[in-house]
Amino acid sequence: MVHMNQGQGETSYAHNSSIQGVIDKAKFDSFYVPVYGPSGEELREIIQDEGSFSIRDMRVYDATTDMDSMLFIPSSFVNYLRAIFEPIIVEHFGEVMDEFVRIAERRWSLEGSMQDERARNPRAMLAV
Numbered sequence: 001m002v003h004m005n006q007g008q009g010e011t012s013y014a015h016n017s018s019i020q021g022v023i024d025k026a027k028f029d030s031f032y033v034p035v036y037g038p039s040g041e042e043l044r045e046i047i048q049d050e051g052s053f054s055i056r057d058m059r060v061y062d063a064t065t066d067m068d069s070m071l072f073i074p075s076s077f078v079n080y081l082r083a084i085f086e087p088i089i090v091e092h093f094g095e096v097m098d099e100f101v102r103i104a105e106r107r108w109s110l111e112g113s114m115q116d117e118r119a120r121n122p123r124a125m126l127a128v
Helices: 025-030 040-050 074-093 097-108 113-120
Strands: none
Touching (some): 074 097
């Protein structure tokens, strides 16, 4: 992904010429998608408080320790991101999804970069 990072690092907008010119910097600076990943306990509490489901067994997947790198291939992951965020990205930036997917897949194809990104941003997942 591309981040602001105060102009530092390989994912910085300032140092990522592949995304410059595709996405206007002012639009990039104003883009924010509030994503919150609850802890396993918070998720359990939310489900119990809501009351529509009962939990028989809950296992929290820790991407930093349970990761099987064969399951997280860049093309699959960027398609996952596209499925979730395309309407939001297109509304804010216009028709840039094909270029976004191409750049993200190329970036995550670098040896270990995807595993590093996932380890910095763990997610709790639950099947009900």
